[in-house]
Amino acid sequence: MIKSSGNKTKVAVFISGRGTNLKSLYYFSKKKNSKFQICIVISNKKYAKGLFFAKKNKIKSKIFTFKNRLKDELKVLKTLKRKNIKIICLAGFMKILSKEFIKKFRGKIINIHPSLLPKYKGLNTHIRAIQNNDEYSGCTVHYVTPKLDSGKIILQKKIKIFKNDSAKSLQKRILNQEHKIYPKALKMILN
Ligand code: GRF
Secondary structure, eight states: OOOOOSSOEEEEEEESSOOHHHHHHHHHHTSTTOOEEEEEEEESSTTOHHHHHHHHTTOEEEEOOOSSHHHHHHHHHHHHHHTTOOEEEESSOOSOOOHHHHHHTTTOEEEEESSOTTSSOSSOHHHHHHHTTOSEEEEEEEEOOSSTTOSOEEEEEEEEOOTTOOHHHHHHHHHHHHHHHHHHHHHHHHO
16 A cells, blocks of 8 residues: 555556557546546556546656657656656556566556456557457556566456457457556555
8 A cells, every 4th residue: 555645646657559548547536536647657658548648637758758768767867756656557558567566666657458357468459359359358557567468457347358359359348458457556555
């Protein structure tokens, strides 16, 4: 559990693309009793759609390409320290953070993954679940450790895979659930 003193816990959200999970976290943070506030968005892509949302809603954002990972991670760490960030939410962030970076934020980085972990770590989770004729898929919020998609699970939502599901239709239904469980999981670890 993550304790913050008095005020709202300061959160950074890392993105690479659309940013729909960023949106859902942001709207949740604006609810009356929310315990966190999104203070910065970090993107490795200059034109990530989520950056437009951040700008529109006056959330600070910074771009680091991560082409030189160690150098950029040091810069990110400085930024996070300056802003007194206590939790990092990875939301469609497509870069792998170094062991050293993760250690510095041990137990304070969480991620949303579109499968029922430990099944289907990595990419293309929806098509893999369909091709394996799985009955269910879903999404998972978990702590980030140096081992990809393997940290302790905080919250998971299971949904049925329909016979006529395509990767796209399944992705859409799972994404809807992601938007619900990500803020919920964050709330849980802040209690
Ligand atoms: C989501 O499906 C998330 O589970 C995965 O990347 C996708 C990001 O979507 N890690 P968005 O950028 O939040 O819309």
